[in-house]
Amino acid sequence: MTQFQTVPTQPIEGQKPGTSGLRKKTRVFMQPHYLENFTQAIFDAIEGVAGKVLILGGDGRYFNDRAIQVILRMAAANGAARVIVGQGGLLSTPAASNLIRQRKADGGIILSASHNPGGIDEDFGMKFNGPNGGPATESLTDRIFARAGELTEYRILEAHDIDLSRPGTSTLGEMLVEIVDPVEDYAALMQKLFDFDAIRALFAGGFRLHFDAMHAVTGPYARRILQEILGAPAGSVVNDQPLPDFGGGHPDPNPIWAADLMARMFAPDAPDFGAASDGDGDRNMIVGRGIYVTPSDSLAVLAANATHAPAYAGGLAGVARSMPTSRAADLVAEKLGIGIYETPTGWKFFGNLLDAGRVTLCGEESAGTGSDHVREKDGLWAVLLWLNILAARGQSVDQIMRAHWAEYGRNYYSRHDYEAVPSDRANALIDRLRGLLSDLPGQEFAGLSVAEADDFAYLDPVDGSQSARQGIRILFAEGSRVVMRLSGTGTEGATLRVYLERYQPASARHDLPVEEALAPVIAAAEQIAQIEGHTGRSRPDVTT
Ligand code: G6P
Ligand code: ZN
Secondary structure, eight states: OOEEEEEEOOOOTTOOOBBTBEEEEHHHHTSTTHHHHHHHHHHHHTTOOTTOEEEEEEOOOTTHHHHHHHHHHHHHHTTOSEEEEEEEEEOOHHHHHHHHHHTTOSEEEEEOOTTSOOSTTSEEEEEEEOTTSSBOOHHHHHHHHHHHTTOOEEEEEEOOOOOOSSOEEEEETTEEEEEEOTTHHHHHHHHHHSOHHHHHHHHHTTOOEEEEOTTSTHHHHHIIIIIIITOOOTTSEESOSOOTTGGGSOOOOSTTTTHHHHHHHTSTTOOSEEEEEOTTSOBEEEEETTEEEOHHHHHHHHHHHGGGSGGGTTOOSEEEEETTSOTHHHHHHHHHTOEEEEEOSSGGGGHHHHHTTSOSEEEETTTEEEETTSSSOOHHHHHHHHHHHHHHHTOOHHHHHHHHHHHHOEEEEEEEEEEEEOHHHHHHHHHHHHHHGGGOTTOEETTEEEEEEEEOOEEOTTTOOEEOOOOEEEEETTSOEEEEEEOSSOSSSEEEEEEEEEEEOTTSOOOSOHHHHHHHHHHHHHHHHOHHHHHOOSSOSEEO
16 A cells, blocks of 8 residues: 655755755664655756656666665656666666667766765765756756745655666656666666777777776676677776775775776786776776876867777767866867867756757766767776777777877866865855956966966857856966866865966977976966965865
């Protein structure tokens, strides 16, 4: 016997979605009514879910399984027709995006705090993606926040837990619950995009891969696609068991948090190609033998070589990058004679450009790359495109990078993060910079002369929407750049991100250590922003 309940509630402070959904400490999400309120706010903000089809899954972190049961009961009580759930409650973010599109669903809820650690004392998160498969637009997240602030009740069904462990269809009240293999449709999509025969031949020829799934959601995806379908030897995919606490690790694929992968790839017997993905499978990290590829460079190389893959053989419509991402991709787009778009940080800003067919590839410095095949960034997609290119060119990652820099020049690049800075101090630093902007041009810092300075504002060319105050940009006369902004994904205090870039033309040196190449830009950033004075830190907490 199932019973619908209307539960009285009141608004809970702070349910404001950030760059990528609502992220909070797990215990915050576990408070009475917290998850329920936010879920009801999403349902109400999309004008209810009566008769609708939703996709539901997450990255398997702590509380994922409990949250799924609650959301299912609430969807049923709110009249949803069908919810399609990944087996075991798992769906990577790109696979969820694909399912929304394949099944023509009305949207999806993805449970993840992406690359943030998981566990009862770590982070949890929840985001809504629309019918195009992409993250909710700002206007929708604003509506969700507004709704959360006025909620007086939510609807839920009293029922037993649904068994998520086996594929199949069951009912919850009147609603159908369909449990699907989380990998199948995604693997089929990848097979359509890439030359799997060429990649298979690469592995058959002894090419060695090391993919670190970081005990996060891509484990089952990577095992199936890379090992079972493409023939990479068993053991090529490591840490492939998704765990609620990611094995105690920090599932963020960068040289700091994927230190094991870095060590492996810089060892004398390193494999040919190394890669990693994050908690929910949308980020990627690419490492060749003895060479780390920055996400900004990766986007540029993928753009320059995409036609090697069947899905992109006809050429690219255009390329988009987030503003802090280096301008390496711009040089490729210019040469190809295609459009290049600069958007604010956050994958959601690519959605309109992709939907309108203006761009085919997108990328961000925060280890995200993707294309028009879904509406999220896609970690394994990037790995497969790299493998396709390596197979087609028959060269190593190192050879490909050197050839790329020799053709386009090199954008030396690094990001310095100052984490958990008291919010008032971080805001003071940014506010002070805003006040300085108009005086900066013409001034010299650490030998670099400022050419332009602004607070990035974006006008969406497709729907005309505007997003102001998206980050301080300081351009120097000789092509270097500093960008500073506060992270929109943290859960404690503020994180100041300082993005440093220095361009060296095709004829210049491309083998300098990155810190050395960037030294003047780092010094200029400190002089202009007085980072130490504001944060009390003489060095960043994390450098990537
Ligand atoms: C998430 C979004 C990305 C974005 C990143 C930036 O991962 O999906 O699109 O680039 O956050 O995070 P930040 O902490 O710099 O705001
Ligand atoms: Zn992620």
